[in-house]
Amino acid sequence: MSLLELEGVSRDFDVSRPWLNRVIEGEPRRSLRAVDGVSFAVDSGETLALVGESGCGKSTVARLIVGLYAPSEGRIAFRGRRMQMIFQDPYASLNPRWRVKKIVAEPIRFLKNTSDVEQQVEELLVQVGLSADDGEKYPHEFSGGQRQRISIARALAGEPDLLVCDEPTSALDVSVQAQILNLMAELQQRLGLTYLFISHNLAVVSQVADRVGVMYLGRIVEIASAVELFTQPRHPYTRMLLDAVPDLGMTGKARVPVAGEVPNPLAPPPGCAFHPRCPHANARCRTERPQLIGDVACHAVQEGRITP
Numbered sequence: 001m002s003l004l005e006l007e008g009v010s011r012d013f014d015v016s017r018p019w020l021n022r023v024i025e026g027e028p029r030r031s032l033r034a035v036d037g038v039s040f041a042v043d044s045g046e047t048l049a050l051v052g053e054s055g056c057g058k059s060t061v062a063r064l065i066v067g068l069y070a071p072s073e074g075r076i077a078f079r080g081r082r083m084q085m086i087f088q089d090p091y092a093s094l095n096p097r098w099r100v101k102k103i104v105a106e107p108i109r110f111l112k113n114t115s116d117v118e119q120q121v122e123e124l125l126v127q128v129g130l131s132a133d134d135g136e137k138y139p140h141e142f143s144g145g146q147r148q149r150i151s152i153a154r155a156l157a158g159e160p161d162l163l164v165c166d167e168p169t170s171a172l173d174v175s176v177q178a179q180i181l182n183l184m185a186e187l188q189q190r191l192g193l194t195y196l197f198i199s200h201n202l203a204v205v206s207q208v209a210d211r212v213g214v215m216y217l218g219r220i221v222e223i224a225s226a227v228e229l230f231t232q233p234r235h236p237y238t239r240m241l242l243d244a245v246p247d248l249g250m251t252g253k254a255r256v257p258v259a260g261e262v263p264n265p266l267a268p269p270p271g272c273a274f275h276p277r278c279p280h281a282n283a284r285c286r287t288e289r290p291q292l293i294g295d296v297a298c299h300a301v302q303e304g305r306i307t308p
Contacts, residue, residue: 001079002041003194004065004162009074010218011035011060015266032265034060036218037074039292044080044161047188047195049209049226051202051241053262057218058198059088062166065196080161080194082111084154088167090147094139100125100150101135107158124153129183145176152183156191166198181208202245206230214238217265217273222296234296236278236306272299280306 016022016029035057042048050058063069065076066085084107087093094103104121108114122132128149139147148168155163165184169177185208187193199205205212206226213223214235222235233239260277263269272290275281280300290297300306 003044003078003080004042004196005075005077005079006041006061006065007039007075007077009035009038009061009064009071009076011057011064011069012072030266033268034218034265035064035071038215038218038220039074040213040220040223042162042194042196044194045188045192046210047197047208049197049199049205049212050215051199051205051212052215053241054200055262055265056215058200058215059166061215062164062196062198066164078162082158082160083162083164084156084158084160085164085166086148086151086155086168089171090144090151091139091171093151094147094154096139098138099135100137100139100142103139103150104135104153104157107154111158120157121153124157125150127156127187128153129179143176144172145179148172148180149183152180152187156187160193162194162196164196164198167200168197169204170199170201177204184208202230202241214241217262217268219273219297220292221274221298223292224295234301234306235298236280236300237274240277272297 011034013032013034014029015032017027021027022029038061040048050061052058060069062085064071066083101118101121104124105117108117108120121135125132125134130146130149139150142150169180172180181204184195188195197205197208209226211223212226212229213220214237215221216237222229222238229238230242233242263273263276269276271287272278272281272285275285278285285299288299290299293302
């Protein structure tokens with residue numbers, strides 16, 4: 001049985017203009033569907049990554065899972081004991097007025113009835129590559145990578161089964177990114193953690209993920225094992241994202257920029273939301289929305305118009 005399961009989860013946001021403007025101009029209320037019928041499961045001990053361009057809804061999914069938002073539709077089932085979240089910006093996610101030891105101790109004091117809080121905090125700081133003495137400092141005294149280590153220590157203080165990681169390395173330098181990813185992999189192996197990893201960086205995802213879900217305009221368009229997705233991508237959007245990744249292996253393959261732009265989510269196109277940018281779109285794609293059958297939601301794939 002999966003540790004986490006989402007079934008038909010959607011989330012709408014009211015983006016209407018102020019009441020008086022709507023009355024004067026006769027404008028109706030407007031709703032934005034940020035997440036649209038998302039379903040997937042995460043097994044204990046694995047890392048599932050959600051990828052896609054900015055605005056595709058992947059961070060909203062993360063916030064739905066941890067309870068920061070309530071779903072408008074659908075069901076979220078978590079069969080573990082606790083979950084924690086690591087946020088994108090280590091500069092904004094830590095209270096600047098608290099010493100590090102207080103930041104890390106907060107989940108322990110809230111969740112446990114224990115007297116050795118200080119010792120546990122010191123052990124957590126050492127576990128993430130900091131020193132016990134760092135607990136006396138304030139967040140502004142640390143680099144970005146060190147602050148993210150503090151965020152990880154705070155998350156681990158709650159003894160979670162699931163860590164929801166929302167772009168945890170995107171605000172860091174490349175060399176620091178590698179250190180944080182290595183730390184997360186080591187902690188996963190040692191503590192048996194399960195990760196939901198949100199990212200737009202496919203190079204990062206290729207290092208950490210067991211499975212990958214690709215999101216476009218609030219929907220999952222392809223979900224597969226990382227090996228399959230990176231070697232044999234099926235959905236045209238997934239192929240487009242991978243073609244845009246720089247050629248780090250120096251094979252001579254040209255980098256192809258992602259064509260077109262994401263449609264306005266307030267007025268999504270009919271049929272397949274990707275059809276205005278897709279070279280394989282036909283009349284059916286422009287009128288009928290594809291369902292996720294197997295591991296891909298694409299009429300062209302399901303009709304055999306795209307070869308593996």
